[in-house]
Amino acid sequence: MPYGYHQKILHVYLADLRLEIETPPESFYRKYVGGSALGLYYLLKHTPAGADPLGPENTLILALSVLTGASISGQSRITAVAKSPLTNVVGDSQAGGFFPAELKFAGYDALVIHGKAQEPVYLWIRDGEAELRPASHLWGKTTAEVDDILYEELGDKRIQVLQTGIAGENQVRYAALINMANRANGRTGMGAVMGSKNLKAIAVRGRQRPPMADGKGLNNLARWGASEFPDSDVYGLGMLGTAEVLEYQNKSGGLPTHNWASGAFEGWKAIDGKTMARTILKERDSCYACTVRCKRVVEVTSGPYRVDPRYGGPEYETLATFGSYCGIDDLQAIAYANQLCGAYGLDTISCGASIAWAMDCFERGLITRAECDGLELHFGNAPAMVQLVEQIAHRTGFGDVLAEGSARAARIIGKGTEQELITVKNQEAPAHMPQVKRSLGLIYAVNPFGADHQSSEHDPSYGDYPERMAQIGLTDPQPDQVLNREKVRFALVTQYLYSALDTYDLCQFVFGPAWHLYGPEQMAQAVHLITGWEASVEDLLRIGERRLNLLRAFNAREGIGRAGDKLPAKFFKALKGGASDGITLSEQEIETAKDLYYEMAGWDPETGYPSRQKLEELDLAWVADELYGAQA
Numbered sequence: 178m179p180y181g182y183h184q185k186i187l188h189v190y191l192a193d194l195r196l197e198i199e200t201p202p203e204s205f206y207r208k209y210v211g212g213s214a215l216g217l218y219y220l221l222k223h224t225p226a227g228a229d230p231l232g233p234e235n236t237l238i239l240a241l242s243v244l245t246g247a248s249i250s251g252q253s254r255i256t257a258v259a260k261s262p263l264t265n266v267v268g269d270s271q272a273g274g275f276f277p278a279e280l281k282f283a284g285y286d287a288l289v290i291h292g293k294a295q296e297p298v299y300l301w302i303r304d305g306e307a308e309l310r311p312a313s314h315l316w317g318k319t320t321a322e323v324d325d326i327l328y329e330e331l332g333d334k335r336i337q338v339l340q341t342g343i344a345g346e347n348q349v350r351y352a353a354l355i356n357m358a359n360r361a362n363g364r365t366g367m368g369a370v371m372g373s374k375n376l377k378a379i380a381v382r383g384r385q386r387p388p389m390a391d392g393k394g395l396n397n398l399a400r401w402g403a404s405e406f407p408d409s410d411v412y413g414l415g416m417l418g419t420a421e422v423l424e425y426q427n428k429s430g431g432l433p434t435h436n437w438a439s440g441a442f443e444g445w446k447a448i449d450g451k452t453m454a455r456t457i458l459k460e461r462d463s464c465y466a467c468t469v470r471c472k473r474v475v476e477v478t479s480g481p482y483r484v485d486p487r488y489g490g491p492e493y494e495t496l497a498t499f500g501s502y503c504g505i506d507d508l509q510a511i512a513y514a515n516q517l518c519g520a521y522g523l524d525t526i527s528c529g530a531s532i533a534w535a536m537d538c539f540e541r542g543l544i545t546r547a548e549c550d551g552l553e554l555h556f557g558n559a560p561a562m563v564q565l566v567e568q569i570a571h572r573t574g575f576g577d578v579l580a581e582g583s584a585r586a587a588r589i590i591g592k593g594t595e596q597e598l599i600t601v602k603n604q605e606a607p608a609h610m611p612q613v614k615r616s617l618g619l620i621y622a623v624n625p626f627g628a629d630h631q632s633s634e635h636d637p638s639y640g641d642y643p644e645r646m647a648q649i650g651l652t653d654p655q656p657d658q659v660l661n662r663e664k665v666r667f668a669l670v671t672q673y674l675y676s677a678l679d680t681y682d683l684c685q686f687v688f689g690p691a692w693h694l695y696g697p698e699q700m701a702q703a704v705h706l707i708t709g710w711e712a713s714v715e716d717l718l719r720i721g722e723r724r725l726n727l728l729r730a731f732n733a734r735e736g737i738g739r740a741g742d743k744l745p746a747k748f749f750k751a752l753k754g755g756a757s758d759g760i761t762l763s764e765q766e767i768e769t770a771k772d773l774y775y776e777m778a779g780w781d782p783e784t785g786y787p788s789r790q791k792l793e794e795l796d797l798a799w800v801a802d803e804l805y806g807a808q809a
């Protein structure tokens with residue numbers, strides 16, 4: 178009997194509205210586990226090299242893991258995988274909420290979505306029964322409106338809905354998938370992929386909870402975690418949300434400001450976690466069964482920016498991209514922009530960063546008023562920022578250009594605007610600066626789906642959490658601003674661990690080494706208690722390494738390797754002001770770090786592709802055959 182999972186994958190063939198259930202063997206689950214790795218297996222099998230990301234040959238996979246739905250904090254997450262319309266290489270994004278656990282209870286471990294429907298449809302799954310239904314009446318509606326219509330239509334307010342929004346319908350390249358109207362698979366444009374398939378929403382409900390191998394042991398671990406919470410490092414996050422880190426980021430010179438010209442924002446205090454808690458916070462919210470409750474719910478009832486609590490509240494990244502990136506210190510305007518992104522289904526990072534890039538270009542005279550619909554696009558102009566979010570989602574006026582993402586927008590506009598980009602593989606960088614956390618420079622460059630802040634541990638953790646780092650073999654802490662051999666090893670090993678988190682679909686705030694309620698050893702313990710499988714920290718790292726190699730292999734098949742692992746020119750300019758005044762990255766240190774990284778990862782240093790030997794070592798000979806041809 179499988180513990181923790183159903184052994185059921187639902188294939189959805191949209192072209193002929195057909196559904197098929199696959200029942201893979203236990204060996205498949207032991208090897209690919211769930212989340213990102215399981216999704217990548219199907220992506221490599223079903224999406225041909227060179228596929229148009231917005232064409233019917235792209236495959237969208239929504240995958241849970243063998244741990245999803247268990248009664249412990251941090252397990253209700255879902256991974257979306259497809260070829261990305263933003264990066265044109267692999268796309269990969271995670272979200273929490275109640276939808277992931279409910280999909281498990283509805284009877285499936287993953288959904289593999291093929292082709293394109295002729296007319297809009299939605300998928301309804303209840304206790305293992307699945308059907309496709311017409312969805313033209315949901316098209317053009319906000320996410321909360323769609324939720325309300327489906328509650329009514331399906332006669333149950335306890336259903337959970339994951340959907341693409343108006344931005345996804347319009348194929349904005351960084352459109353998100355949204356559940357609960359406020360949780361996002363935000364990065365890499367997965368909402369645009371779902372929109373391109375005419376699949377508007379997925380509604381789920383069920384009571385099919387898979388048994389746990391040792392439910393009593395799991396309950397003991399969960400109870401222990403809940404009792405530790407008030408004294409844990411994650412307690413502040415529970416109280417102030419991710420906005421807690423904004424103050425620290427500014428103090429250390431790592432809060433991206435004015436499109437990354439500086440790492441210090443003079444208006445930081447007006448938009449930080451404490452100010453939010455004192456002014457617009459209505460309540461804290463949670464994902465299914467989580468003790469931490471780090472999600473924000475904000476409300477604004479008067480003034481130009483009225484915010485409905487249904488749309489949650491801004492995370493740190495959102496406060497930074499719509500705030501400090503754009504030089505905006507109006508918390509209500511930022512909360513309103515966050516609401517628009519939830520209502521229309523937009524990634525707040527790429528959206529805010531693309532607007533900040535346009536503001537920077539406007540300030541430099543590279544974009545004229547005529548080109549941006551007469552807007553005075555100066556830093557600090559909150560009404561212009563809010564107007565552009567509307568225009569991007571609906572692809573009107575200048576918003577149609579920014580809906581392509583800033584890298585493509587720079588190619589459309591020209592005039593040297595590419596010099597102000599902060600993109601890697603066309604994806605806008607999140608709000609953590611590699612100038613002050615050096616290993617992030619390397620990870621931003623080499624990460625297969627573009628610059629990402631949740632793909633490895635950040636530099637300060639090496640010295641701050643020696644006990645947890647020792648659990649993954651890291652015992653030689655290095656200063657934040659060096660990128661030597663040991664720091665490269667830190668980046669790669671923690672990347673394996675984060676890669677395992679995204680494969681087990683676990684929340685980094687609960688199971689990640691820095692924030693954690695549970696450390697890597699307890700993560701292995703949870704895997705054992707839920708599935709009954711033997712699991713060690715080494716096993717977790719191996720599973721993470723396998724997923725990272727699958728990601729790289731997808732890109733290699735597209736011909737993207739070392740040459741694509743490139744940081745933007747702006748990262749090599751000295752920062753101005755604050756604690757990071759004058760600090761810069763050097764191209765040479767990044768290239769040297771890449772050499773070390775590829776060598777440690779077992780990849781070809783010339784191409785950056787996973788070697789046949791490494792793929793075979795990870796039991797991925799079929800992937801090696803895809804890349805290098807079958808061996809005689």
Ligand code: SF4
Pocket residue numbers: 250251252253273274462463464467468469470471472684685686687
């Ligand atoms: S820590 Fe926050 S994001 Fe993570 S599972 Fe809990 S409530 Fe969700």
